[in-house]
Amino acid sequence: MIKGTPIDFTIIVIYFIFILGFGSFFGKYVKSTKDFFFGGQRFSWWLIGFSCVATTVGSYSFIKYSAVAFEYGLSSTMTYLNDWFILPIFVFIWLPIIYYGRITSIPEYFERRFDSKTRTISLIILLIYLLGYIGINLYTIGVAFNAMLGWDVMATAIVIAFVCALYMHAGGQTSVIMTDLAQALMLLTAGILIFILGIDKIGSLKTFWTSLPYEFKLPFSPFNKPPDFNFVGIFWQDAFGSSMAFYFINQGILMRFLSVRSPRDGRKALFLVCLVLMPLAAFAVANAGWIGKSMSIHGLLPSDTNPNHIFVEVVYAITKPGTFGFIMAALIAALMSTIDTLINGVAAIGVNDIISKIVPDKNDAYYLKWARLISLLAAIIGVALVPLFMQFKSIYVAHGTFIAAVTPPMIVTILFGILWKRYTTQAATYTLIFGSIAMLISIKWPGILTLFSHGVAAEGLQYLRALYGLTVCSGISIAMTLLPASKEIKDLHGLVVDTIHEGKVLFKGGEPDDFDEGKIISCHIVEVNEGVSLSKAMMEHLQAKPGDILYISDERWWLGGLKSIHAKAGPPHDSSDDIILIGTDLIVQGNLDINRKVTAMKII
């Protein structure tokens, strides 16, 4: 049944126009490939945090998690609430490696840590992962809009990919981050709105809660059953498969954390994501299923409602024209905020790992043109992959199978690469090649997964593919590294846990001093020919010395660092304490307004 009124369609069209205009507006801040891919490394932690959540929540999230929430209850949240254990490795090891190492792409890390051959293999796997991810998101939104509004699946995918690619083409990473903020707020608001309207429809919060059965209220599903949503399979697939892939091999997320003004802000962003925004997002994407369950118990919805349609049915039942359109627009927002990140990621890999290798030594404008062209190309390929995902039985199976099949070799290689200095290039190459072959074998002969079943029935074994992959790939990695002939000595400055300090030295060009955070100061700009200089008193206030890297930003915090710049502190000046001398080129580069005050802080 086609749902939606002219008001709803109008709201969706307004949303498209708004997001296209808003995203394209930031094109004026893109002057180089650094701006296009990393937004000039200037953004605040809260902006990056919201952006990460908008990326995590894809269009499939509302449909998929509402479906499992309707069938299995609060355990639908478990996939969003098990990321925290990854924090130490991300915050203490991976973030400093990528940030101070100025690593622009995952394949680049492979070349610097191992060799060019592993870079090529990882490039192929990564492109399959990213382009496939774009395809599955476009497919999901196509299915949702086909059911709700009667739109053709392919036509929907094409329209959305086109809008996304257009604003991405203009503003790159800055557009991604800024539109993601709007989209994250929109999808979280929509999720909370569904719950409020749903409770209103049911009667009260108490009526809702007491109507739900005991098993439905548990935070984890039963250990090894049912086959399609058991705890142990989901745990290995999501906590160790999807989450690890998200934080370690998703090029878009890597670029997001390289866009922060400092690793300190990257850490804060991750805290915000894991502790606050992910629980909120888990609630937002799944509560339509819980509301649907309670409504069906109270006879407000047919009890035999198809779980895959529950999100649409609940939203349609509890909203009025206009609100329905807003929630559908939020669904599109969830999709676009995921896809724009992936498109930007593909463009970065395309330029850094393909074009600059084939056509080296060109100027930055040449590569910027290619970045924009590849953004459009990635959107087209994503649309072309939609028919492939149409062949799967359900969205959950398609998504899970795809992630679990592609990611383990890459995850294991990166983890061993950053944690184990002795881990060799040969071991990495074998892990990528034979690990991928092992994953293909498990798809062709799923019976092999029985070894890892934990008592899960045969129909649910695909969820344990991640555990199988991680075990096999770890085995290959360890065996190949421990071979007597495979010892190697390599320059690993800043690329493994042992050498993070050396990475900081290389980043700064001197001994780092990032322990004393100092204070943030506010001062007026005075334009000079070049460099940055503060008074001696202000330098002491910042606990900074000449040669330290400073972050100078427009004093309006809500800009999130849009107008800001990193620069090395020069010798102190003798003028007034509330004055900062800044070179003309830095003012232009940071989009700073000389009539406004700026804040300054020491980075390292």
Next chain:
Amino acid sequence: MMSPWLPFIYQYTICSFFFIAIIILSIKKKAISIHHPTDRKILLEIIAGYLIFIFAHALMILFAGA
């Protein structure tokens, strides 16, 4: 029906092993230093966050019957 605590114990046993091993490795390899206030503060924040999740999941199981 299996105990609702089994998934809880399984998840936090495996995750805690990974969590603690990485912290020990980071300290041992000098990626962080517990003698520096900033690093110590981050470490305590991360451990506190982890305990919050353990506590929240345990509460959810306990209150499921309410």
